[in-house]
Amino acid sequence: MTDVIRRRPRQADVAALAGVSQATVSTALGTSPARASLSASTLERVALAARTLGYVPDPVARRLAAQSTDLLGVYTFTDAFPVEVRDSYYPFLVGIERSAARLGYDLLLFTGTSSSRGGEAVQKVRLADGCLFLGRHVPEEQLQQLLDAGYPVVYVGRRTELGGRLSYVGADYVAGAAQVVDHLAGLGHTALLYVRGTDDAVASADREEGFWRAVAAAGLRGQVQRAYASSIDARALQSWRASGVTAVVTEENDANDLLAALLAAADDADVAVPQEMSLAVLGESGGVETAPRVTGFALPRQQMGEDAAALLVDLVTGRRTGPVQELLVPSLLVGETTGPPPPA
Amino acid sequence: MTDVIRRRPRQADVAALAGVSQATVSTALGTSPARASLSASTLERVALAARTLGYVPDPVARRLAAQSTDLLGVYTFTDAFPVEVRDSYYPFLVGIERSAARLGYDLLLFTGTSSSRGGEAVQKVRLADGCLFLGRHVPEEQLQQLLDAGYPVVYVGRRTELGGRLSYVGADYVAGAAQVVDHLAGLGHTALLYVRGTDDAVASADREEGFWRAVAAAGLRGQVQRAYASSIDARALQSWRASGVTAVVTEENDANDLLAALLAAADDADVAVPQEMSLAVLGESGGVETAPRVTGFALPRQQMGEDAAALLVDLVTGRRTGPVQELLVPSLLVGETTGPPPPA
DNA sequence: CGGTGAGTCTGATGCGTATCAGCAACGCTG
DNA sequence: CAGCGTTGCTGATACGCATCAGACTCACCG
Structure with a gap:
């Protein structure tokens, strides 16, 4: 009598039941080309034995031997x-x-x-x-x-x-930024300001590149300014307007919320958005609860x-x-x- | 010259470098009690060799041998x-x-x-x-x-x-249901109706049990009725009121929204909730967007x-x-x- | 009838680790 | 010095599977 509390059945058990070798079981149950050279009757016997015993391959062993775990x-x-x-x-x-x-x-x-x-x-x-x-x-x-x-x-x-x-x-991001700029150009804006954070992340650089490319392609006037959220206030906004800027774009920036700062500054300065000044973000505008839905672009996450x-x-x-x-x-x-x- | 494009280093490599056997490396790097019986100098040599080679244990092999993967x-x-x-x-x-x-x-x-x-x-x-x-x-x-x-x-x-x-x-769910019933009892309700779906899920049975237990404990009048959402209408609601019911509780039920049916029926029948009739759910009231926040209980998911x-x-x-x-x-x-x- | 090849299957081996029985060397006791 | 326990390490083996070089059988050809 074999031990009743047998562990999980392995290929060896299937092999014994089917009257073949462990190697044959491995081949029969696998997908290797060698499988083609097994007789139909053997394949059947092995399959039956495997089903009878409830055999399931051990993924760990499979990986160790074959380097693949799915x-x-x-x-x-x-x-x-x-x-x-x-x-x-x-x-x-x-x-x-x-x-x-x-x-x-x-x-x-x-x-x-x-x-x-x-x-x-x-x-x-x-x-x-x-x-x-x-x-x-x-x-x-x-x-x-x-x-x-x-x-x-x-x-x-x-x-x-x-x-x-x-x-x-x-x-x-380059393409995304360009889309936003093109959108603004299409609306008739000619002087844009891009306010970006002060870090040098790849994405930031890409956005700036997209900004410049689109600005150039559309024949607009553009300028870039680096800023901390804390340095953006009503006065800054007014001075931008005075210099002819009609649209400000910024980057989304979790650590340092430039967008929120801009909205607040506009509010402070009594500048109506978008009537007097358009505002867009080169990315997504944070939370759902943002008061106005800010123009920007969505990553196809x-x-x-x-x-x-x-x-x-x-x-x-x-x-x-x-x-x-x-x-x-x-x-x-x-x-x-x-x-x-x-x-x- | 050993092959330069050597695969990941294994314990055997570490062993060779440290001048010990693979078994010793396994022991030295592991946490088994046997580790205590290795000399300090050996432990050190092995550790150094492992670090030098950048040895990292293969999780797959470890599992195959030790039946544990974390x-x-x-x-x-x-x-x-x-x-x-x-x-x-x-x-x-x-x-x-x-x-x-x-x-x-x-x-x-x-x-x-x-x-x-x-x-x-x-x-x-x-x-x-x-x-x-x-x-x-x-x-x-x-x-x-x-x-x-x-x-x-x-x-x-x-x-x-x-x-x-x-x-x-x-x-x-028993305790949860009891909490809701107790809440109603505390407000002064004495006649409760529990409208439940028609399936026999474990959770449903538990809620019903909680309902009965709390009703009994609080000395209230209670009754249970099984219903499909489609069978709940203004007429049903009025008849319940006529029979003295002042509070209706139901179960949350994704497939068959009893709660929504009840709210709709109350609206149809011009019955003010909660002024004329209280309503609670033995569970959570589905989405956030539900118009009124319905009394119920939250699973500590x-x-x-x-x-x-x-x-x-x-x-x-x-x-x-x-x-x-x-x-x-x-x-x-x-x-x-x-x-x-x-x-x- | 020896030889060849196709068709089937198996034995042996490796994957990288953990574990355990056991060996060698050494000191200690009587 | 025989006997014994300790300390420190190693050889062998198992884990479950995939793979590959053969081995064996049988039909078929020259």
């Missing part, structure tokens, strides 16, 4: 499930999950905070076939190691670190997630190779803060 | 990241992630939809040390197999399937998630054993639909 890692540097539901990461995850599910992959969720052993923790993602990263943070050394080992990694969001070796699916996951799968399967970098074009959001310029 | 599975039968952000599962996930992170576990996310091979798919969770399930669906056969193998499973939500062998962290994950970890580590069943008490939500009964 798992995609998702590494976030903040909680993946933010309490702030409006959190901007969320739509990425929705997209990622969709794509993964469609392609038959499951998700391995790492939170930077968890195994807080800092650096080393990232290596744990190797349990998955490949890994998506999202978040501002870029652990260069760790990524370096992963890349060197040929481990597939895709960032959600444009990342220029590591000399372009990183694959990513990002948003085309869910689509970015989907594309990133799909790209990762391609890298994993080898359908695509090398660093692949993809930019998706945002869509213009026309809000209530832009209108034709005031009559001269 | 991973918790999360199995949902719908998308884990619902597009409907208001989705009721979401807070569970927030709690789960928190707990997991705090306890040093990462999350393995399975969506019932992904590996759609139906039943067998559930077995994939074995990659994790234990698994949380959420969703109405209960794949009994599959769970049976997992339980029989001693695999730790915890449901989020009370589940009475499998003869009580399932561990869960649920909401105490996030807490349930946290507790469930914590429980699972206890089961995994063996700190607790056997089926553990936990109920958390909801908190009363006093809304705008309950008030004192009309003067007789």
